[in-house]
Amino acid sequence: MDFIIAANVLMNSRNSSLLLKSMSSLLNAKGISKSFGEISVLNHLDFQLSHGEFVAITGASGSGKSTLLHILGGLEYPDSGTIEFENALYPRGGKEIELFRNRYLGFVFQFHHLLPEFSALENICMPGWIGKNKDTEIYAKELAEEFGLTNRLNHLPSHLSGGEQQRVAMARALVTRPKLLLADEPSGNLDSKRSKELFDLLDQVRLSKSVGIVVVTHSENWASSVDRTLNLSDGKWGV
Numbered sequence: 247m248d249f250i251i252a253a254n255v256l257m258n259s260r261n262s263s264l265l266l267k268s269m270s271s272l273l274n275a276k277g278i279s280k281s282f283g284e285i286s287v288l289n290h291l292d293f294q295l296s297h298g299e300f301v302a303i304t305g306a307s308g309s310g311k312s313t314l315l316h317i318l319g320g321l322e323y324p325d326s327g328t329i330e331f332e333n334a335l336y337p338r339g340g341k342e343i344e345l346f347r348n349r350y351l352g353f354v355f356q357f358h359h360l361l362p363e364f365s366a367l368e369n370i371c372m373p374g375w376i377g378k379n380k381d382t383e384i385y386a387k388e389l390a391e392e393f394g395l396t397n398r399l400n401h402l403p404s405h406l407s408g409g410e411q412q413r414v415a416m417a418r419a420l421v422t423r424p425k426l427l428l429a430d431e432p433s434g435n436l437d438s439k440r441s442k443e444l445f446d447l448l449d450q451v452r453l454s455k456s457v458g459i460v461v462v463t464h465s466e467n468w469a470s471s472v473d474r475t476l477n478l479s480d481g482k483w484g485v
């Protein structure tokens with residue numbers, strides 16, 4: 247009984263670092279370098295993330311934040327370095343990385359990239375259908391309820407507000423029950439109230455679903471509210 251109370255207190259506490267410390271490694275990137283032609287963008291970067299940990303990456307425009315996120319998400323490959331997911335090397339290329347991404351990773355971008363001719367519900371379900379997951383529609387509706395979207399599910403993206411579109415994009419990213427969510431400036435187009443709402447939802451998600459989250463953000467509020475913030479500067483972690 248005492249243990250359950252203690253666990254609940256821990257789960258509900260704003261800073262769950264104690265809990266996180268006891269968790270195993272989700273992502274371990276070592277010595278990541280990437281150049282585009284003459285431009286060296288990432289320079290021997292290391293990056294670790296635990297299950298359910300929420301980390302923000304900040305940095306000036308052009309500092310390589312999106313490139314790093316794409317590499318962590320298997321959308322691009324580093325010139326050198328390794329990435330391990332739950333202690334196994336990332337697959338590289340082909341069908342394997344597509345399956346891996348569909349099964350374990352979720353993506354949210356600054357522009358929601360919802361498919362305009364499909365309803366909100368269909369958009370949320372899409373990765374689950376692609377992955378041939380059986381309970382996709384049921385889980386999509388559960389997520390929609392959690393994100394306050396139940397009454398908007400039959401609408402096309404163009405009929406939703408910016409905040410709703412971004413919540414649909416987030417539900418879509420989570421419908422396959424990923425272990426890692428990568429978000430590139432997800433609140434970039436939202437006003438401060440909607441931005442705070444989106445942050446609170448992400449924070450709730452990582453606790454309730456134990457999803458590790460890496461978010462690229464320019465928001466000082468977000469950067470000061472996550473477990474850890476890293477600043478990218480000249481392809482290295484700055485202070």
Ligand code: ADP
Nearest residue numbers: 282285287305306307308309310311312313314
């Ligand atoms: P950020 O997200 O921090 O603004 P990016 O990762 O998008 O930065 O870009 C970092 C640098 O890499 C920039 O100089 C950008 O022009 C360059 N870059 C990014 N992607 C490519 C690409 N596919 N081809 C060539 N240069 C690129």
Ligand code: MG
Nearest residue numbers: 311312313430
């Ligand atoms: Mg970027």
